[in-house]
Amino acid sequence: MRVSDLAIQAIRHHEGVRLKPYQDAIGLWTVGVGHLIGDGKTLPEDWNRAFTSQEVDEILRKDLGRFEAGVERLCPDGLTQPRFDALVSISFNFGLGTLQRSSIRMKHNRGDFDGAADAFLLYNKAGGKILKGLVTRRQDERALYLS
Template identity: 55%
Template sequence: LQQDLAKFEVGVSRLVKVQLRQNQFDALVSFSYNLGLGSLQSSTLLRLLNAGDYAGAAGQFILWDKAGGKAVPGLLARRQAEQALFKEVS
């Protein structure tokens, strides 16, 4: 697990061009671990984040709740948890 996570930590660090708090970084690693770095790389979430729109980026997490084009309650719960972690104020 640590080796797998290291790949995503490096990938998030490479893709994100703005300053992150630890909780924001952790939320993005979780997101990328579940969806892949390619999904993060091509996402509006990353585009908004790198433009400095942290609130807009936070709003994007819950849009990633589908599998096979259908909303999945378990994915929504995961995205909501990642969103809450991202928005947490240290």
């Protein structure tokens, strides 16, 4: 499966889009929608420029390929386009390792889709604190999963 254009718009909205390379919160060089440039420690000269929205979308689409494959592998049954989109969105945000260990995955794979949707709401913290942005994102992902 491939993530839908609607889901890509939601991911861009929640993650934010930067057209010029920047150093993230831990000092790694990043561009677009959270794309790590190389090892992140240095900024290659050919990346030291402004990117177009189309270039950022192409980079994001390529980055999402790993998460699409991961969701198909980890949550193989009961995937509809909305469920797939929501699972790709959350795993892009918190990683495939977290998806693998999550109650979302366990409930989804048992066919408890309502329970899986509700479990999205549990993943709203960073550094042990509830973040409003994550609360909103998880509500949006839950609604998408159920649509």
